[in-house]
Amino acid sequence: xxxxxxxxxxxxxxxxxxxxxxxxxxxxxxxxxxxxxxxxxxxxxxxxxxxxxxxxxxxxxxxxxxxxxxxxxxxxxxxxxxxxxxxxxxxxxxxxxxxxxxxxxxxxxxxxxxxxxxxxxxxxxxxxxxxxxxxxxxxxxxxxxxxxxxxxxxxxxxxxxxxxxxxxxxxxxxxxxxxxxxxxxxxxxxxxxxxxxxxxxxxxxxxxxxxxxxxxxxxxxxxxxxxxxxxxxxxxxxxxxxxxxxxxxxxxxxxxxxxxx
Numbered sequence: 580x581x582x583x584x585x586x587x588x589x590x591x592x593x594x595x596x597x598x599x600x601x602x603x604x605x606x607x608x609x610x611x612x613x614x615x616x617x618x619x620x621x622x623x624x625x626x627x628x629x630x631x632x633x634x635x636x637x638x639x640x641x642x643x644x645x646x647x648x649x650x651x652x653x654x655x656x657x658x659x660x661x662x663x664x665x666x667x668x669x670x671x672x673x674x675x676x677x678x679x680x681x682x683x684x685x686x687x688x689x690x691x692x693x694x695x696x697x698x699x700x701x702x703x704x705x706x707x708x709x710x711x712x713x714x715x716x717x718x719x720x721x722x723x724x725x726x727x728x729x730x731x732x733x734x735x736x737x738x739x740x741x742x743x744x745x746x747x748x749x750x751x752x753x754x755x756x757x758x759x760x761x762x763x764x765x766x767x768x769x770x771x772x773x774x775x776x777x778x779x780x781x782x783x784x785x786x787x788x789x790x791x792x793x794x795x796x797x798x799x800x801x802x803x804x805x806x807x808x809x810x811x812x813x814x815x816x817x818x819x820x821x822x823x824x825x826x827x828x829x830x831x832x833x834x835x836x837x838x839x840x
Contacts, residue, residue: 594663595625599633600649607633608640608811615641624663626656631775631785638774639805639813646793649778649785659790725830732764735839740782754781754791759800762817763825771804771814 595618599607611627618625619642626646629637637647646659739760742751761780765772772780774792781788792815795801800821806812817825832839 592621592623594660595623596660597625597627599637600628600630604633604636608636611637611640615645618642618645626659626663634775634778634785634789635773635813636811638803639811643796643803647789649789651786655786655790722830725833727763727767727826727829729764729767731829731839732760732767736760736764736780739840743782748782752783754783754788755795757781758788758791758795759817759821759825762801762815763822766817766822771806772816774813774815777815 595614597610597614599610602610607629611629615625615627617623624644624646625641626648627637627641628648628651631649634647634649641647646663648655648659651659736757739751739757742748758777758781761777762772774789777792778785778788781791783791792801796803796815799818801815802818804814804816806814829839
């Protein structure tokens with residue numbers, strides 16, 4: 580541990596890879612806290628691999644920019660490293676690397692699409708629906724018959740889960756939307772959502788869910804909230820932008836006489 584504090588060592592590092600999944604939490608916790616703080620101070624990209632039971636504790640300890648992984652595949656590891664540290668020099672053509680880059684590009688494009696869709700619903704220049712305009716001081720409020728309830732959103736989530744009884748779940752994997760629905764329902768219920776709980780709601784492998792959480796955070800749709808009573812826990816919530824977008828979406832769907840999906 581002392582060696583990591585040496586300026587000559589960490590100052591020349593281009594990336595920090597920390598694997599604590601096989602460590603007892605009593606050992607993993609100080610490692611994550613210390614190395615995470617060093618990586619943040621020196622602005623060095625960091626990837627931490629943890630066990631399923633360690634997700635919430637690690638999320639609370641690590642800096643915002645750290646990539647958190649759980650049970651990652653080799654492809655997951657490679658994709659995270661490529662995103663954090665793009666190659667500085669030309670290299671021979673590598674078809675496997677190209678495939679991973681294409682996958683990650685599609686992943687980023689999908690997040691950008693969702694973010695833009697929600698942003699469109701929140702823009703003040705929506706002339707076709709002037710009643711939905713909001714500014715920094717006036718928040719959007721749906722009419723009584725348009726106001727969503729937690730029960731409605733939970734029913735949508737249950738219906739989406741039932742598809743797995745009849746089709747392969749991978750065919751309909753949509754973790755960003757599943758997590759948005761879960762967080763929206765939880766906020767209507769005035770309930771906090773832990774990182775590990777949100778990973779379960781995403782209905783995809785843990786590392787995939789964690790990657791989406793990080794990307795949605797960077798896109799301004801999710802925000803990390805510290806537990807004021809326990810520094811070892813962190814929660815995830817919707818930003819004002821995402822919450823407003825979800826309210827507008829539900830209102831628009833109901834006004835059109837459609838079902839939430």
